[in-house]
Amino acid sequence: MEVERADGRTPNQRRPVVCTRGVLHRAHGSASWAQGGTKVIAAVYGPKAGTKKNENPEKACIEVIWKPKTGQSGKPEREYEMVLKKTLQSICLLNVHPNTTTSIIIQVVNDDGALLPCAINAACSALVDAGIPLKHLAAAICCCMAESGHILLDPSKLEEQNMKAFIYLVFPNSIISVLPEGSLKPGASELGIITSVTHGVMAVDDYFSCLKLGRAAAAELSDFIRNSLKLKAGNDPSKAG
Amino acid sequence: MEASSSKFVDQLVVPGDVILDLSNLSNQTLKLGGGLRQDGDSICVMKAGKLRFMKPNKYWVESSQKRYVPSAGDNVLGVVVDTKPENFLVDIKGPAIAFLPVLSFEGGTRRNIPKFEVGTLLYVRVVSANTGMNPELSCMDANGKAAEYGILKDGYMFESSTGLSRALLSSPPHPVLEGLGKKLSFEIAVGINGRFWVNASQSSTVILVGNAIQKSESLSMVQQKIYLEKLLKSIQ
Numbered sequence: 002m003e004v005e006r007a008d009g010r011t012p013n014q015r016r017p018v019v020c021t022r023g024v025l026h027r028a029h030g031s032a033s034w035a036q037g038g039t040k041v042i043a044a045v046y047g048p049k050a051g052t053k054k055n056e057n058p059e060k061a062c063i064e065v066i067w068k069p070k071t072g073q074s075g076k077p078e079r080e081y082e083m084v085l086k087k088t089l090q091s092i093c094l095l096n097v098h099p100n101t102t103t104s105i106i107i108q109v110v111n112d113d114g115a116l117l118p119c120a121i122n123a124a125c126s127a128l129v130d131a132g133i134p135l136k137h138l139a140a141a142i143c144c145c146m147a148e149s150g151h152i153l154l155d156p157s158k159l160e161e162q163n164m165k166a167f168i169y170l171v172f173p174n175s176i177i178s179v180l181p182e183g184s185l186k187p188g189a190s191e192l193g194i195i196t197s198v199t200h201g202v203m204a205v206d207d208y209f210s211c212l213k214l215g216r217a218a219a220a221e222l223s224d225f226i227r228n229s230l231k232l233k234a235g236n237d238p239s240k241a242g
Numbered sequence: 243m244e245a246s247s248s249k250f251v252d253q254l255v256v257p258g259d260v261i262l263d264l265s266n267l268s269n270q271t272l273k274l275g276g277g278l279r280q281d282g283d284s285i286c287v288m289k290a291g292k293l294r295f296m297k298p299n300k301y302w303v304e305s306s307q308k309r310y311v312p313s314a315g316d317n318v319l320g321v322v323v324d325t326k327p328e329n330f331l332v333d334i335k336g337p338a339i340a341f342l343p344v345l346s347f348e349g350g351t352r353r354n355i356p357k358f359e360v361g362t363l364l365y366v367r368v369v370s371a372n373t374g375m376n377p378e379l380s381c382m383d384a385n386g387k388a389a390e391y392g393i394l395k396d397g398y399m400f401e402s403s404t405g406l407s408r409a410l411l412s413s414p415p416h417p418v419l420e421g422l423g424k425k426l427s428f429e430i431a432v433g434i435n436g437r438f439w440v441n442a443s444q445s446s447t448v449i450l451v452g453n454a455i456q457k458s459e460s461l462s463m464v465q466q467k468i469y470l471e472k473l474l475k476s477i478q
Binding site for chain 2: 029030047048049050094096097098099100101129131132134135136137138173174176177178179180226227230231
């Protein structure tokens, strides 16, 4: 039974993605990421010398500041900052520049559903633009479940509000490798997961189906990220080499 | 023994890509440049960019950023931010502030320590840059001579990216730089850390050269030639 979505998408279809890097002149790295109506700009400053008081000086420190579209920053913003910080800490290589701080500032331009995944994608692109050493990239996606049991990918704000539960999933990107397929260690990046944030109640089986759907969508997203990097490199032979 | 180079050479690589499997290679040493790291038996990519290979055994990822990763032997443009009894603290656009010992000048003794104000622009050489330590600079070359190092007076410093700096220092010379050099007379110092300094008898020349170079970064080779022709015609 096909579900009718307001904008005519199929249940497994993501909204069109637009990603631009280097949008801010003063920031060391920046990216703007738009998924349908949701748009986020991320700016990266760093690595700068010195870490905060309680942080380990043997590692680099990541600091996230979330700026909402309107109003003051409150508890929801703190939660987003914490999730983003933990996600980015697991993709950055923290021992390359010890005793430094990298600041990531997220500015919400428009919120039309799946805001946190959009911000994670923007932050990851901004980190690549700034040249921060990374273990791998992150591809974030939102899956939600309706009362009727249908799973929808990349909901808009209206759809999100009517759902029983929704999950934000972040997967590592798909890599090109010279290693033969069989030699990948169990739990290697092809099958890994970085972050999973759930809101609402859903059955375990439904969670696993969302995971499967999300993983496929993340693979498409990581191809998109790779191609968008290629385009930029291709146009400026004097820039990216 | 010839190394079979990675099949991803000269292609775009993205953080996480595995470019070499060490268990398959014969017994040889590899030199890894920027953007690559060793993860057990495989060489993985840390930064997005083009993978480059130079015979017999050097691999690196070429990319262009606004910030600089210090490495020994580079010539950079630094700005003095503080003076201490033993060192000048110099900003070179890296993760940590760099130290320039007060005696690292030709004929430098405790009696003739140069007085640099905060904000002074210097052309210096990076002597050492180790992880976790502040980079060390020097105003002398490897033989102890002053060479071209030292304070850069007058003129104006422009910020660029590390990619543009490399293009300006490459041979064959950068087309816009070469073209401008044939018509105008100016002095230029390029630091590999994404800064360059231009000086000329007239400020209008300094502005013209600086803006032309900064603009040429986003143009392709063909577009650069066209831009240069238009520019030279307009200054006749």
